[in-house]
Amino acid sequence: MHDVIIIGAGPAGLSTAFWCDELGLDTLVLEQAEEIGGQLHRVHNPINNYLGLKAHNGKELLDRFAAEVDGAEFDLWTQTAIDSVELRAKRVSLASGEELQAIAIVIATGVRPRELGVPGEKEFVGKGIIESATRDRDLFAGNDVCVVGGGDAAVENALLLAEGCPTVTLVHRGKKLRARPEFREKLQGTHCITVFTESVLTRIIGDERVVAVEIQRKQGIKPFQVAVGGVLIRIGVEPNTALFAGQLETDEKGYILVNNQQESSVPMVFAIGDVSNPLAPTISSATGAGATAAKVIASRLNASS
Numbered sequence: 374m375h376d377v378i379i380i381g382a383g384p385a386g387l388s389t390a391f392w393c394d395e396l397g398l399d400t401l402v403l404e405q406a407e408e409i410g411g412q413l414h415r416v417h418n419p420i421n422n423y424l425g426l427k428a429h430n431g432k433e434l435l436d437r438f439a440a441e442v443d444g445a446e447f448d449l450w451t452q453t454a455i456d457s458v459e460l461r462a463k464r465v466s467l468a469s470g471e472e473l474q475a476i477a478i479v480i481a482t483g484v485r486p487r488e489l490g491v492p493g494e495k496e497f498v499g500k501g502i503i504e505s506a507t508r509d510r511d512l513f514a515g516n517d518v519c520v521v522g523g524g525d526a527a528v529e530n531a532l533l534l535a536e537g538c539p540t541v542t543l544v545h546r547g548k549k550l551r552a553r554p555e556f557r558e559k560l561q562g563t564h565c566i567t568v569f570t571e572s573v574l575t576r577i578i579g580d581e582r583v584v585a586v587e588i589q590r591k592q593g594i595k596p597f598q599v600a601v602g603g604v605l606i607r608i609g610v611e612p613n614t615a616l617f618a619g620q621l622e623t624d625e626k627g628y629i630l631v632n633n634q635q636e637s638s639v640p641m642v643f644a645i646g647d648v649s650n651p652l653a654p655t656i657s658s659a660t661g662a663g664a665t666a667a668k669v670i671a672s673r674l675n676a677s678s
């Protein structure tokens with residue numbers, strides 16, 4: 374029996390674990406990936422907005438988090454597949470067959486990039502699918518490229534790629550781009566970017582590598598192809614909540630609803646970080662929410678002992 378089981382070892386889960394440790398709680402963190410850090414592995418931009426700590430990228434910040442894990446008392450199991458979770462009973466069953474029990478559960482499973490679900494999307498990973506313009510723009514310089522999405526991330530990435538690519542085709546299914554005004558203004562002044570609104574990317578085409586994309590315009594009769602050497606997809610994210618489906622209240626997009634103590638609709642089940650925060654998904658919100666959850670759990674356990 375543990376005091377707390379934390380599911381997910383991104384910034385939110387790790388912050389909770391450090392706080393639980395400091396507060397003397399018996400804590401176990403379960404992480405499905407080989408390494409801790411969550412989305413920090415995908416942050417290739419400089420992190421300038423985490424107060425008191427600047428980092429060139431997510432990896433650098435993660436290295437600082439990781440350096441502290443070694444000195445902490447909590448248990449951390451990576452590469453751990455969870456089979457099922459009974460939230461009301463606070464029981465976690467692992468794929469290995471092991472059964473775990475806790476007094477409180479903290480869900481810190483974050484979000485994952487939404488997929489387009491088109492042919493070629495998975496096949497061309499590492500063969501023309503661009504993960505990040507910040508990281509890969511030099512690699513794709515001189516290539517015509519396509520960016521899918523209409524929000525801040527898509528437009529920012531299109532602008533970065535336009536610095537080195539002869540043409541950038543931006544495909545957005547909505548009528549208007551959702552990106553912030555400064556990005557839209559920049560876009561208007563960047564002549565190598567062609568924007569197709571009310572359009573969807575229907576196929577990524579290639580052999581060894583990506584050679585073209587197929588686009589269907591809402592008003593168009595037939596899809597058409599554009600020759601490109603790279604495709605970057607930024608169409609938002611989805612919360613990782615499949616394990617808990619039907620067991621607690623979520624919003625219509627699946628984000629876990631919590632009160633101001635980070636507690637979900639199930640008593641002593643807390644949700645922190647991006648999985649419960651569609652409005653401000655940031656490292657500082659995630660770590661702050663972790664501190665709140667740990668403090669609340671500690672005070673409840675102290676009150677009941």
Ligand SMILES: Cc1cc2nc3c(=O)[nH]c(=O)nc-3n(C[C@H](O)[C@H](O)[C@H](O)COP(=O)(O)OP(=O)(O)OC[C@H]3O[C@@H](n4cnc5c(N)ncnc54)[C@H](O)[C@@H]3O)c2cc1C
Pocket residue numbers: 380381382383384385386403404405406409410411412413415416417418419420421422423453455481482483484613616645646647648654655656657659
């Ligand atoms: C490209 C990019 C740039 C960003 N730049 C910034 C920035 O400059 N500043 C900033 O503040 N934020 C930035 N962010 C956002 C920031 O990375 C996230 O807000 C933060 O990582 C959220 O932390 P989290 O712990 O809630 O979730 P995550 O980082 O998503 O971690 C969740 C963890 O849970 C694990 N997990 C999921 N499901 C399970 C399961 N079933 N069992 C066990 N483990 C599971 C995952 O493997 C992962 O390790 C950026 C994000 C991206 C993608």
